[in-house]
Amino acid sequence: xxxxxxxxxxxxxxITLLYxxxxxxxxxxxxxxxxxxxxxxxxxxxQPESDVVWLDDTLRDRARKVLGHAPQMLRMRxxxxxxxSAWIIEExxxxxxxxxxxxxxxxxxxxxxxxxxxxxxxxxxxxEFFTRQFSKLHLNTKxxxxxxxxxxxxxxxxxxxxxxxxxxxLVLDEYANTxx
Amino acid sequence: xxxxxxxxxxxxxxxxxxxxxxxxxxNAMLFLLLLAVTGVILNHAxxxxxxxxxxxxxxxxxxxxxxxxxxxxxxxxxxxxxxSAAGELYVDAVKLAETGQPLKGAVAVRGGIVLATGTELLLxxxxxxxxxxxxxxxxxxxxxxxxxxxxxxxxxxxxxLVLDTGQMRLTEVDDSADANILWSEPVVVTASQAQQIAAxxxxxxxxxxxxxxxxxxxxxxxGVGRLLADLAALCLVYLCITGLLLWFRRR
Numbered sequence: 096x097x098x099x100x101x102x103x104x105x106x107x108x109x110i111t112l113l114y115x116x117x118x119x120x121x122x123x124x125x126x127x128x129x130x131x132x133x134x135x136x137x138x139x140x141x142q143p144e145s146d147v148v149w150l151d152d153t154l155r156d157r158a159r160k161v162l163g164h165a166p167q168m169l170r171m172r173x174x175x176x177x178x179x180s181a182w183i184i185e186e187x188x189x190x191x192x193x194x195x196x197x198x199x200x201x202x203x204x205x206x207x208x209x210x211x212x213x214x215x216x217x218x219x220x221x222x223e224f225f226t227r228q229f230s231k232l233h234l235n236t237k238x239x240x241x242x243x244x245x246x247x248x249x250x251x252x253x254x255x256x257x258x259x260x261x262x263x264x265l266v267l268d269e270y271a272n273t274x275x
Numbered sequence: 276x277x278x279x280x281x282x283x284x285x286x287x288x289x290x291x292x293x294x295x296x297x298x299x300x301x302n303a304m305l306f307l308l309l310l311a312v313t314g315v316i317l318n319h320a321x322x323x324x325x326x327x328x329x330x331x332x333x334x335x336x337x338x339x340x341x342x343x344x345x346x347x348x349x350x351x352x353x354x355x356x357x358x359s360a361a362g363e364l365y366v367d368a369v370k371l372a373e374t375g376q377p378l379k380g381a382v383a384v385r386g387g388i389v390l391a392t393g394t395e396l397l398l399x400x401x402x403x404x405x406x407x408x409x410x411x412x413x414x415x416x417x418x419x420x421x422x423x424x425x426x427x428x429x430x431x432x433x434x435x436l437v438l439d440t441g442q443m444r445l446t447e448v449d450d451s452a453d454a455n456i457l458w459s460e461p462v463v464v465t466a467s468q469a470q471q472i473a474a475x476x477x478x479x480x481x482x483x484x485x486x487x488x489x490x491x492x493x494x495x496x497x498g499v500g501r502l503l504a505d506l507a508a509l510c511l512v513y514l515c516i517t518g519l520l521l522w523f524r525r526r
Contacts, residue, residue: 131412145442147407167372169406172443190326192373252321 123218126211130183133196133210138176145174148271161238161262162186171267179205180271182264186256188217193256197264202272203233207261217253225254234265289524296517299510306507313491317484325484332474335481338495343473347377349464352388353401357381358464360476364390366403368471380420380459382427386440389427391420396429398440409443421458428456 131141147170150158158166174181179200185192191213198205207229209221219225225247232240240262246254281287320326329335336343344361351357355366359378364371376392387406390397393416398406415432422428427438429445435456436445464472489495493504 129412130410142444167405168408169400169404172407189321 123215124213127221128196128208128210130196130210133183133208134174134181137181137196137198137206138174138179140176143174143176143181145172146271147172148267154266154270157238157266158263161266162259166263173267173271180268182267183210184260184263186260186263188214188253188256190214193220193253193260195257195260195264197261199264199268202265202269203231204229204261204265206230207257209257214253217247217250219247219250220253220257225257229257229261232261234262234269238262238266289521292517292520292524296514296521299513299517303507303510303514306503307511310491310504310507310511313487317487317491320484320487325487326482328483329481330483330486338486339481343470344476346464346469346472348379348461349468350378350381350390350459351462352381352390352459353383355388355401355403356462356464356468357388357390358468358472359392360472363476364397365472365475366399368468368475369403370475371399371403372397372405372408379417382420382422382457382459384422384427384438384440385425389420389438389440391417391429393417396438396443398443407443411445413445419458421456423456430458 128136134143135141148154149170150166150168155166171182171184179198182197182199184195184197186195187193193209193213194211196206196208196210198207207226209218209226212218212221225245228242228244229240232242235241240258244254244258281290316323316325330338332343347359349356349358357371357378358365358368359374359376362373362375364374364378374392374395374397376394379391379393381388381390383401386398387401388399388403390399394413395408395410396417397408400406413431414434417429417431419430420427421430423437427440428448429436429438435448437448438445486495491504493500493502493507496503
């Protein structure tokens with residue numbers, strides 16, 4: 096191999112990686128799953144029964160502790176099938192909201208999915224290796240998740256948004272079931 | 276012959292290194308300090324929340340020449356003025372929500388006030404508190420929002436949809452030519468209202484993080500700024516080289 100080709104061979108992987116990173120980062124923004132598809136996947140119907148939880152003062156205080164800010168809406172809609180409930184929650188990662196779909200059953204998380212991502216960084220949380228950590232988690236006495244979630248380097252804020260949303264969904268589900 | 280410049284070639288190198296090292300250091304000092312300080316702060320931008328805090332609006336306009344955002348559209352519903360500017364929704368010049376799109380209508384109905392952008396529906400109370408928002412899957416974008424009786428209706432392409440504010444569900448109906456529909460019409464805001472909304476929207480054009488990034492990269496000064504930043508970086512490289520040279524020679 097001539098000298099020029101040797102240099103090219105050495106740097107080609109790096110150059111390819113850089114281009115790939117740019118392309119992947121640029122494609123991170125988008126709708127990964129629609130609400131209808133998410134509900135269909137986890138509740139068996141794209142238009143299952145739905146109800147709302149009104150955020151009274153008590154629930155707003157709990158939400159404020161879990162989210163770190165007052166919830167924006169006065170009510171939160173959820174969809175349900177038997178004992179299973181599905182929640183669509185939006186939480187800001189760095190600057191823009193991330194839309195999460197969260198499924199809860201018997202007070203524990205069944206699944207957490209990223210439905211829509213609007214930022215160029217932190218999109219790694221959509222991967223199954225991250226979201227499967229939330230399976231079977233519930234709230235402890237301090238209203239934190241029962242197990243630690245491993246973070247992703249460079250996606251700290253997105254990871255935090257996912258954790259807050261998961262906790263909020265569990266609080267809402269508890270409230271929907273017990274009314275307190 | 277200049278007696279100050281050493282005759283020995285090696286000593287001459289050290290002489291010029293020492294001379295230029297000081298000159299470059301003094302001249303580049305301010306730029307290098309700026310790079311160092313902004314770099315350290317930017318390293319902790321997330322923890323400091325710099326992306327969600329903003330310098331005073333006046334500073335943003337002076338530094339960036341940004342013009343105050345204009346109102347895209349405004350509607351009156353339930354005696355409240357709803358306006359969109361810079362992708363945000365305002366009610367009586369107070370921010371209600373981020374929508375990313377201009378407002379297409381606002382109507383007072385049974386259950387509250389319904390607002391529509393091209394892709395989203397928001398339900399608010401008569402006191403302008405946000406109750407719920409949905410982004411329904413539609414075949415086309417929302418063209419118009421109106422009221423028929425006490426129900427909100429939407430025109431999406433050729434279809435007429437009625438909104439159930441309890442379930443936040445849309446149902447298609449057949450009579451798109453219904454004359455009983457009162458479509459929401461935009462209003463022209465007064466100069467004072469436009470100014471208030473622009474002041475609220477214009478104070479969040481550029482965050483502290485953005486400002487620091489522009490200071491760090493030199494982009495704060497159009498044209499020459501980036502070159503100055505490049506020059507400061509090259510000066511730092513030069514100081515490293517001459518510093519090493521002086522240290523080695525001394526040893």
